[in-house]
Amino acid sequence: MSEPNTGDPARRPSVFRNWISLSGLTLMVASIFSFLLLLFLDSLAHFSNPYIGILTYLIAPGFLFLGFFLFVTGAILRRRKMAKSAASLSLHIDLSTPRDRRLLAGFIAGSVVFLLVTALGSYHSYHYTESVQFCGQACHGVMKPEMVSYQHSPHARVACAECHIGKGAGWYVRSKLSGSYQVYATIAEKYPRPIPTPVHNLRPAQETCEQCHWPKKFVGNVERTFTYFLTDKENTPFSVRMLLKVGGGDPTHGPVGGIHWHMNVGNKIEYIAVDEARQKIPWVRMTDPQGVVREFRDPKYTNDLSHFAIRKMDCMDCHNRPAHRYETPENAVNLALALGKIDRSLPYIKTNAIGVLVKPYKGEAEAWQGIATALISQYKDEPRVRNAIDAVQQIYSDNFFPEMKANWRAYPDNIGHKDWPGCFRCHDGKHVTNDRTLSIKSNDCDACHTIVAQGSAAQLEQLALGQKFKHPEEDYDPAYQCTDCHNGGL
Ligand code: HEC
Ligand code: HEC
Ligand code: HEC
Ligand code: HEC
Ligand code: HEC
Ligand code: HEC
Structure with a gap:
């Protein structure tokens, strides 16, 4: 079409022979070429990089369409002009002339290639916009906290889309609509920091979850060991081994009861939360x-509830951080001490490590600097502090994201009750039915778990079911809840 005029007078002037169509055509050829090249590169690369992905599956096809648009627009404009200047333009194809046959064959072949490439491109764009790298890395800073915490979670091999979009076209489109807004918000820097939860x-x-996790599964007792270090000079270790009575919710697979009794298999639990974060x-x-219905209410809360939405409880009301858990500084330092990454023989290192973590820093670089300076000034030229500094800096990078204001304070975890209200949002003993019969109270410690051993070293070997929890700080008033004193920091 764009080949130079050979001077054959019998040739009809082509509507495509104009600058707009020609540049459109060039653009199309160039974008197809770059698409194929990028596709080739991307498939060779060991780790695909999000920017190549954006170029290949979003930008190159975009230019292809722009080129096509220009190509057609140029032809339409040209046709109008030719019609005005009374040039004969009635499109008539004469298949007996070799030239028309060639033209038609060329056109059909071109269209087929165009469609194939477009189809391939769209297929890849579809998959690309669902990939972990698109969701987690393409927007870089914005999703960094979620991406990093995800990579440390038990779901690090589950794609973001499995939980956030799930199966079916309806949710795909919905997510792309809200996703388009998110892309705009990212470019325009209009996103909230921290990203609100839930x-x-x-x-x-x-x-989503139940596509992989079968809700009828009977789990029974799950053994957990929690290891702590106290804030004294010796950083005394203290552990609790317990059986969590997870149980199950379906009578065909085991006795119904325990924590997974809430699973909605047989029972339905609904609730009203009066705050955005669903903590109250x-x-x-x-x-x-x-079909017997029972209502529990906190009698102290007398405000009108009728304008609040009722939510049906599901997995995510307890497992709300299956993929993005920001460890509390306390848990993270406890783990590093238990693994020997931080040397326990450094006096007061537990307190000091948490102390430097919870200071406000503007960014990661400043934090690393601040952590090193503070710990060096506390321990002088003590050689053991070098490893401690590395470990504390790593804890910071994995759990604190000052640019997005994301850390454990912004994202409560509902699974327990020590650092956030969690189970005690309902099981606080304050929720009563009209006849004042109570549900589980927070001081029925054995309703949800049984301690089998606690203390340190030799004490942990002496197993005895159903011990009373020996709180390290001697008897506190049982009217207090754990979160009245504990908050994950100091
Ligand atoms: C195992 C399921 C799962 C996977 C996989 C997953 N998420 Fe999430 N995500 C959740 C849940 C559950 C929440 C919190 C929901 C709530 O509390 O309502 C959440 C919350 C979020 C939030 C809101 C802020 C917050 O932290 O509460 C963002 C943003 C997010 N996820 C992005 C991602 C990205 C990006 C990926 C992939 C890199 C991903 N998620 C993978 C389950 C998942
Ligand atoms: C695509 C499948 C898939 C989806 C969807 C999924 N999970 Fe998982 N989940 C897994 C796998 C696989 C594991 C086991 C990981 C292992 O043991 O290494 C797991 C582990 C878990 C565990 C145990 C974690 C632990 O600490 O041992 C919990 C709890 C859990 N998932 C909850 C959820 C919740 C809640 C959702 C929905 C928001 C969800 N999962 C969605 C596949 C999935
Ligand atoms: C009156 C305040 C208060 C209440 C209420 C309280 N604690 Fe503590 N807790 C403390 C103090 C103080 C320490 C000692 C800190 C140290 O020396 O490390 C402590 C230490 C602990 C430790 C050991 C190490 C650590 O630093 O985490 C655990 C575990 C613990 N508490 C669990 C609980 C649980 C579970 C509850 C609720 C059932 C609870 N506490 C309620 C004040 C309290
Ligand atoms: C009432 C709160 C609650 C609800 C609702 C709930 N879980 Fe759990 N689940 C727990 C607790 C507590 C554990 C114990 C393990 C822990 O503390 O992480 C647990 C453990 C698990 C485990 C790990 C079992 C193992 O063998 O280690 C999986 C998987 C799981 N839950 C999936 C689900 C799924 C899927 C749903 C929704 C259908 C769900 N849970 C609903 C509280 C809950
Ligand atoms: C939204 C409110 C709510 C939350 C949050 C909640 N529960 Fe419950 N739970 C209930 C209600 C309501 C009952 C039924 C109480 C009754 O029968 O008196 C119940 C019953 C139970 C039972 C008794 C089941 C049986 O065998 O009868 C256990 C165990 C339990 N919850 C554990 C937990 C744990 C652990 C958590 C936190 C991970 C939790 N719950 C969070 C509302 C809640
Ligand atoms: C409604 C159920 C429930 C009740 C009642 C309950 N717990 Fe727990 N508790 C849990 C669950 C669930 C976890 C597990 C959290 C996790 O997997 O991280 C837990 C964890 C703990 C831990 C380890 C804490 C941590 O996160 O480091 C201690 C200690 C503990 N409970 C003590 C108590 C004591 C003491 C009482 C009574 C005053 C009590 N619990 C009452 C459900 C309950």
Whole structure:
């Protein structure tokens, strides 16, 4: 079409022979070429990089369409002009002339190639926009906290889309619509910091988590050992081994009871939260398999509840951080001490490590600097402090994201009750039915777990079921809840 005029007078002037169409055509050829090249590079690369991905699957096809648009627009404009200047333009194809046959064959072949490449491109764009790198890395700084915490989670091999989008075209489109807004918000820097949690339009667990985790599974008792170090000079170790009574919710697979009794297999639990983060729950309603309904309410909360939405409890009301858990400085330092990454023989290192972690820093570089300076000034030229500094800096990078204001304070974990209200949002003993019968109280310690050993070293070997928890700080008033004193920091 764009070949130079050979001077054959019988040739009809082509509508495509104009500058707009020609540049469109060049653009198309160039973008197809770059697409194929990028595709080739991307498939060779060991680790694909998000920017190549954006170029290949979003920008190159974009230029292809722009080129096509120019190509057609040029032809239409040209046709109008030719019609005005009364040039004959009635399109008539005469298949007996070799030239027309060639033209038609060329056109058909061109269209087929165009469609194939477009199809391939779209297929890859579809997959690309669902990939972990698109969601987690393309927007770089914004998703960094979620991406880093995800990589340290038990779900590091589950794609973001499995939990955030799930199966089916409807949610794909919905997510792309809100995703387009997010891309705009990122470019325009209009996103909130920290990104608010919970995600209010997250798909129900039945359609995501339960596609992999079978809710009827009977789990029974799960053994957990929690290892702590006290804030004294010796950083005394203290551990609790317990059986968590996870149980199950389906009678065909085991006795119904325990923590997973809430699973919605037989029972339905609904609640009203009066804050955005779903941490204050004054009203709970449960419907058992026989259809008997019971309502629990915190009588101290007297405000009107009618304008709040009722939420049906699912996996994510307890497991709300399956992929993005920001460790509390306390837990992270405890773990590093237990693994020997921080030397326990450094006096007061537990307190000091937490102390430097919770200081406000503007960015990671400043934090690393601040951690090193503070610990060196505390321990002088003590050689053991070098490893401690490395470990504390790593804890900072894995759990604190000052640019996005993301850390454990912004993202409560609902699974326990020590550092956030968690289970005690409902099981605080304050929620009562009208006839004042109580649900589980927070001081029924054995309702949810049984301690089998606690203390340190030899004490941990002496197993005895159903011990009372020996709180390291002697008897406190049982009217207090753990979160009245503990907050994950100091
Ligand atoms: C195992 C399931 C799962 C996977 C995989 C997963 N997420 Fe999440 N994500 C969640 C849940 C659950 C929440 C919190 C929901 C809530 O509390 O309502 C969440 C919350 C978020 C939030 C909101 C802020 C926050 O931390 O609460 C963002 C942003 C996010 N995820 C991005 C990602 C990205 C990016 C990936 C992939 C790199 C990813 N997620 C992978 C389950 C998952
Ligand atoms: C695509 C499949 C998939 C989806 C979707 C999924 N998970 Fe998982 N989940 C897994 C796998 C696989 C493991 C086991 C990881 C291992 O043991 O290494 C796991 C482990 C877990 C564990 C145990 C973690 C631990 O500390 O041992 C919990 C709890 C859990 N998932 C909850 C959830 C919740 C809640 C959701 C929905 C937000 C969810 N999962 C969605 C595959 C999935
Ligand atoms: C009145 C305040 C208060 C209350 C309430 C309280 N604690 Fe503590 N807790 C402390 C203090 C103080 C320490 C000692 C800190 C240290 O020396 O490391 C401590 C230490 C601990 C430790 C050991 C190490 C550590 O630093 O984490 C655990 C575990 C613990 N508490 C669990 C709980 C649990 C679970 C509850 C609720 C059932 C609870 N505490 C309620 C004040 C309290
Ligand atoms: C009432 C709160 C609650 C609800 C609702 C809940 N879980 Fe759990 N689940 C727990 C607790 C507590 C554990 C014990 C392990 C822990 O502390 O991490 C647990 C353990 C698990 C485990 C690990 C079992 C193992 O063998 O280690 C999986 C997987 C799991 N839950 C999946 C789910 C899924 C899927 C749902 C929704 C269908 C769900 N849970 C609903 C509280 C809950
Ligand atoms: C939204 C409110 C709510 C939250 C949050 C909640 N529960 Fe419950 N839970 C209930 C209600 C309501 C009952 C039924 C109480 C009754 O029958 O008196 C219940 C019952 C239980 C039971 C008894 C099951 C049986 O065998 O009868 C256990 C165990 C339990 N919860 C553990 C937990 C744990 C552990 C957590 C935190 C991971 C938790 N719950 C979080 C509302 C809640
Ligand atoms: C409604 C159920 C429930 C009740 C009641 C309950 N716990 Fe727990 N507790 C849990 C769950 C669930 C966890 C596990 C958290 C996790 O997996 O991280 C836990 C964890 C703990 C831990 C380890 C804490 C941590 O996160 O480091 C201690 C200690 C503990 N409980 C003590 C107590 C004591 C003492 C009482 C009574 C005053 C009590 N619990 C009452 C559900 C309960």
